[in-house]
Amino acid sequence: MSNAVLHLTNATIFQKENLILDDVTVSIEKGEFVYLIGKTGAGKSSFMKTLYGDLPLQKGEGNIVGFDLAKLKEKDIPFLRRKLGVVFQDFKLLNDRTVQDNLRFVLKATGWKDKKEMELKIDEVLQKVGMKTKSFKYPYQLSGGEQQRVAIARALLNDPELILADEPTGNLDPQTSVEVMQVLKEINANGNTILMATHDYALILKYPSKTLKCDENQIFEVVQKTV
Numbered sequence: 001m002s003n004a005v006l007h008l009t010n011a012t013i014f015q016k017e018n019l020i021l022d023d024v025t026v027s028i029e030k031g032e033f034v035y036l037i038g039k040t041g042a043g044k045s046s047f048m049k050t051l052y053g054d055l056p057l058q059k060g061e062g063n064i065v066g067f068d069l070a071k072l073k074e075k076d077i078p079f080l081r082r083k084l085g086v087v088f089q090d091f092k093l094l095n096d097r098t099v100q101d102n103l104r105f106v107l108k109a110t111g112w113k114d115k116k117e118m119e120l121k122i123d124e125v126l127q128k129v130g131m132k133t134k135s136f137k138y139p140y141q142l143s144g145g146e147q148q149r150v151a152i153a154r155a156l157l158n159d160p161e162l163i164l165a166d167e168p169t170g171n172l173d174p175q176t177s178v179e180v181m182q183v184l185k186e187i188n189a190n191g192n193t194i195l196m197a198t199h200d201y202a203l204i205l206k207y208p209s210k211t212l213k214c215d216e217n218q219i220f221e222v223v224q225k226t227v
């Protein structure tokens with residue numbers, strides 16, 4: 001039995017009637033850190049969206065954290081998302097509430113009730129990303145890098161089996177990108193599986209890892225050259 005948290009076989013991904021990726025066969029094993037690279041428009045976001053249920057898988061087979069993507073129903077999506085942690089380029093924090101209230105909001109929305117347990121969990125995830133001392137701040141009082149760390153903490157709340165990060169450093173300067181990357185690498189070293197879409201080749205060179213590339217409607221693994 002393999003330890004795959006994600007497995008696609010001959011999957012085809014469309015945006016409306018346009019074919020974006022064809023005949024995709026990829027696997028991600030528990031504990032891996034995998035990059036997804038490719039030019040603008042190559043289909044990275046479309047691939048990610050298929051994985052978190054935002055785009056239907058119309059052809060081929062796909063299994064992610066125990067969900068069958070080809071048979072995924074609208075009502076299954078919240079349950080799928082609970083087992084995934086999704087991180088976006090633009091953070092997507094709620095600006096009208098503090099860091100801890102952003103996190104509490106997600107816990108409540110995913111069925112948590114006990115106040116003490118929620119507090120402990122919020123502390124735990126903020127600790128992991130080095131943001132525990134800023135839990136009373138509002139997102140607009142934080143730098144981009146700090147906001148992204150909070151977004152990563154939010155993704156960790158329900159102990160996801162897989163974290164999908166779509167260009168998480170896309171809005172950050174190079175130094176801050178490295179800091180956010182260090183947080184993601186630490187989380188991975190602690191056992192979390194991560195798929196990260198990026199076009200930041202400097203980061204890939206600095207932190208080499210398994211790399212999948214989208215190109216000409218295909219996804220394939222690339223072997224990094226050592227320089």
Ligand SMILES: Nc1ncnc2c1ncn2[C@@H]1O[C@H](COP(=O)(O)OP(=O)(O)OP(=O)(O)O)[C@@H](O)[C@H]1O
Pocket residue numbers: 015016018020038039040041042043044045046047199214
């Ligand atoms: N909602 C949509 N409707 C129709 N076509 C779309 C839609 N979203 C994206 N596309 C098309 O799908 C293709 C892949 O886009 P996608 O956003 O997946 O690429 P990407 O690799 O993530 O690019 P980027 O790095 O710019 O985010 C592009 O040709 C794009 O124009």
